[in-house]
Amino acid sequence: MELQQLRYVIAVAQTLNFTRAAERCRVVQSALSHQIAALERELGARLFERTSRRVRLTPAGEAFLPAARECLEAADRARAEVAAAGGQIVGRLAVGAIPTVTAIDLPVALSHYRRRHPRVHITLTSAGSDVLVERVRRGEIDVAFLGLPPRAEPKGVQSRRLAGGELVAVVAPGYHRTERETDLRGLADEPFIDFRVGAAGRAQSDEAFAAAGVRREVPFEVSSADFMVDLVRQGLGVGMLPAAYAPRSPGLRVIRLRDAPTRVEHLIWDDRPSPAAAAFVELIQTGSGADERQG
Known part of the structure; x- marks a missing residue:
């Protein structure tokens, strides 16, 4: 079982289309189909039902998908940890924020972070505080900015009041x-x-x-x-x-x-932040984003 095969399975599961999955993975469709077929033979089960009209996950595919995602995330985390040990921050940083965040200048902070860590791929999602807390818990977002009533505290995550x-x-x-x-x-x-x-x-x-x-x-x-x-x-x-x-x-x-x-307003993050997420939390906690704006 190879990591590339897992990437192909996830791409097909997300698009429910072998052609679009191949385009997303930047390979020809025949190569993607061949690799998925080889993986199915190794597992002894079909992961997808294919007809002329649609593609969908089989029960075996539904069971396989979460573990495949975890494997890829673990591999990405391993690469990031090794790079961090050598002084390089790489990987991804998924940020979430309420639309009305005001405690920091978020665009300035993201710009400052990108200049400091150019090898990190940054994404930003806007949503309500309750949605963001749940997505951080599930590992879909690395860090998020919330706005809560004064007596409320985010549950199940690390947090800092801003x-x-x-x-x-x-x-x-x-x-x-x-x-x-x-x-x-x-x-x-x-x-x-x-x-x-x-x-x-x-x-x-x-x-x-x-x-x-x-x-x-x-x-x-x-x-x-x-x-x-x-x-x-x-x-x-x-x-x-x-x-x-x-x-x-x-x-x-x-x-x-x-x-x-x-x-x-709160900044929240997972109990085990990736090197990229830890670097972002440090930037916010030290006020580097604010310093950039003032300077």
């Missing part, structure tokens, strides 16, 4: 409210645009309104800050955004809140 901040209410320029400051009770009768129930971004607001003894209506639930901003601009309701993030959305009016909801 910075906290207040949320503000945002409305369209022509919205009927004209004040620059109020409290949560003063917004009780407004329709709100917020994240889905259960999301960390929603919990920050829900907990603050509950503590203030205020019930509010949230007729518009969104999955991203950009979508929230688009709806707010149309005058459909009041949005809640981190105070440090709100200025990135020109054309909105900000209403400060005397009893504002708060959140804390």
